[in-house]
Amino acid sequence: MRISYTIVDSPLGRLLVAATPRGICAVSLHDSDAVLEAELAKDYSKAELHRDDTVNQEWVDALLNYLSGVTSDLDLPLDVEATDFQRKVWDQLRAIPYGSTRTYGELAGALGYSTTAARAVGHACATNPVSLVIPCHRAIRNDGGLGGYRWGLDRKRALLAQERSVDLLFI
DNA sequence: GCCAGAACTCTGG
DNA sequence: CCAGAGTTCTGGC
Numbered sequence: 477m478r479i480s481y482t483i484v485d486s487p488l489g490r491l492l493v494a495a496t497p498r499g500i501c502a503v504s505l506h507d508s509d510a511v512l513e514a515e516l517a518k519d520y521s522k523a524e525l526h527r528d529d530t531v532n533q534e535w536v537d538a539l540l541n542y543l544s545g546v547t548s549d550l551d552l553p554l555d556v557e558a559t560d561f562q563r564k565v566w567d568q569l570r571a572i573p574y575g576s577t578r579t580y581g582e583l584a585g586a587l588g589y590s591t592t593a594a595r596a597v598g599h600a601c602a603t604n605p606v607s608l609v610i611p612c613h614r615a616i617r618n619d620g621g622l623g624g625y626r627w628g629l630d631r632k633r634a635l636l637a638q639e640r641s642v643d644l645l646f647i
Numbered sequence: 648g649c650c651a652g653a654a655c656t657c658t659g660g
Numbered sequence: 661c662c663a664g665a666g667t668t669c670t671g672g673c
Contacts, residue, residue: 559667559668561666561667561668562667562668579656579657580655580656580657581656581657581658584656584657584666589665589666590657590658590665590666591656591657591658591665592656592657592658592664592665592666593656593657593665593666593667594656594657594658594665594666595653595654595655595656595657595665595666595667596654596656596665596666596667596668597655597656597666597667598654598655598656599653599654599655599656599666599667599668599669600667600668601655602654602655603654603668603669612655613655615655616655617655617656617657618656618657618658619656619657622655623655623656624654624655625655626655629655632655
């Protein structure tokens with residue numbers, strides 16, 4: 477498998493976008509380019525990685541527009557491996573409207589599980605490789621807390637604040 | 648390989 | 661407060 481990736485500046489730090497010929501396979505955020513590349517290499521150790529700052533430009537632009545509130549929809553081709561359970565959870569996440577949030581328990585309920593499956597849902601969110609395309613930051617805890625965030629709670633807070641400032645109906 | 652425990656949780660006792 | 665629920669992953673044996 478051949479993966480091309482690029483790393484650009486974003487309001488939330490350095491943004492890595494990696495894609496196969498079929499679609500995006502990874503999106504992640506970090507302060508350091510080196511860490512981003514190391515994590516990509518670890519997750520796709522069998523793939524042939526090569527940096528290409530032009531080929532994914534269209535998708536990078538879409539993500540940056542999304543981060544700055546220019547667009548609220550991301551409809552990008554994805555090429556990710558996932559179990560049935562993860563796919564179902566991610567579908568639910570993508571169904572959450574921009575600027576809105578769901579609790580982990582609500583997501584479990586929407587999938588036909590009881591709210592006790594909330595923990596499994598949280599874990600499925602945490603293992604999502606395309607953080608912004610699948611908006612796992614819109615999942616929060618039932619007690620109003622943010623829960624955790626794989627790419628840093630600060631980024632989760634920033635994303636939610638950004639979305640709420642664009643969609644002022646949801647406060 | 649198998650089992651225990653953890654991971655972005657929540658509810659009921 | 662503690663345990664258990666539903667799934668996946670990791671680490672110890």
